[in-house]
Amino acid sequence: MTRVILKNGKEKKIRNFYPNVFKDEIQSIMGEAKTGDIVDVCKGDLTFVGRGYVTEGTSAFVRVLTTKEEPIDKKFILNKIKKAYDKRKHLEEETNCTRIFFSEGDGLPGLIIDKFDKYLSIQFRNSGIEKFRQEIINAVKKVVKPKGIYERSDVENRTHEGVEQKTGVIFGDIPERTIMKDNGLKYVIDIIDGQKTGFFLDQRDSRKFIRPYLSQNTRFLDVFSSSGGFSVAALKEGCKKVVAIDKNAHALKLCHENYELNNFDGNFETVEGDAFMLLKIMAERGDKYDVITLDPPSLIKKKIDVRRGRDFFYDLCDQSFKMLENDGILGIITCAYHISLQDLIEVTRMAASNNGKRLQVMGINYQPEDHPWILHVPETLYLKALWVKVLED
Secondary structure, rough: OOOEEEOOOHHHHOOOOEEEEEHEEEEEEEEOOOOOOEEEEOOOOOOOOEEEEEEOOOOEEEEEEOOOOOOOOHHHHHHHHHHHHHHHHHHHHHHHHHEEEEEEHHHHOEEEEEEOOEEEEEEEEEEHOOOOHHHHHHHHHHHHHHOOOEEEEHHHHHHHOOOOEEEEEEOOOOOEEEEEEEEOOOEOOOOOOOOOOOHEEEEHHHHHHOOOOOOOOOEEEEEEEOOOOHHHHHHHOOOOOOEEEEHHHHHHOOOOOOHHHHOOOOEEEEOOOHHHHHHHHHHHHHEEEEEEEEEEOOOOOOOHHHHHHHHHHHHHHHHHHEEEEEEEEEEEOOOOOOOOHHHHHHHHHHHHHOOEEEEEEEEEEEEOOOOOOOOOOOHHOEEEEEEEEEEOO
16 A cells, blocks of 8 residues: 655644645655555554545645554545434434534545435545545444435535536435425425535524524624525514525525415515625614624635735725614624634724724624534634624613
């Protein structure tokens, strides 16, 4: 087996359960190492450190799968899938839709699997994990026994790594729509054309968090609404006005389908367009709200772009504070790994000060437990939600 020899001292993080071996940490390679190949990672004296697969087209040259000298075969993959699925089964009391496999969080970097009722949406996010697709599909069919599997490997980094993007039915049949039941709410799920893998399952805790603060007197603005996760929660609590903003027309269509699915009769409106521009227009004309949620897509993909990301969030918060009443609540959420909680706190504070607003922190959410945060792998913590209230002077 090919050996990837690490520079002195670089083995420590692998032994501390970090899975990525970067190119600049490699001293030499003994043998051939192509994308998808299984290789051993070793110290300079050839002592075994870990075993994983190669991804040539990225800075993370090896993704370590195990620190044991064990075969990486169909049994290994089956055990990973089964273990991940079993530890989420208790969530079925709250919801019929969960993320049943979360990349590094479950031990197979690059693999995402979301379960929507009896159907699966699967994503092979990098060129290395692509090599194991059939073993993974076979394991998923055996463990989960879905009625259908749909591939949503339509992610940009696959192209950068020389692998074409793929979508389509892998197994069984996929309905045009399926229904998610989640904490007393119902959502239409579009696995084929919905955003990401079909729905943002990672906002479950945030949707649950805000509901106790809503009432029939609440005016609610859902910015970057996608298919209306927060809007549905607001309508369920009887808010007197709910407005959803998104630039994706199909997402807003799903918002209205969710409205009809739940038999709501409240005041609900969708606005299609650029959120930055729309917030400015709404603030200038004097619109007022009691709760605003800001949940933009992952605007920042690289560490070098953090300053630009902070500017984006500052602008969003600045316009939002112009519309929030006293005792109003703002939820600022990021799914960008490189934007930290401290970044959110700082830009929110600065925007509030610019508008003469004093804030109280109400709570902080992260991704739910079916998107496990592994303490040794910082990249597994990506979603952060900061909730603040505007205090009266």
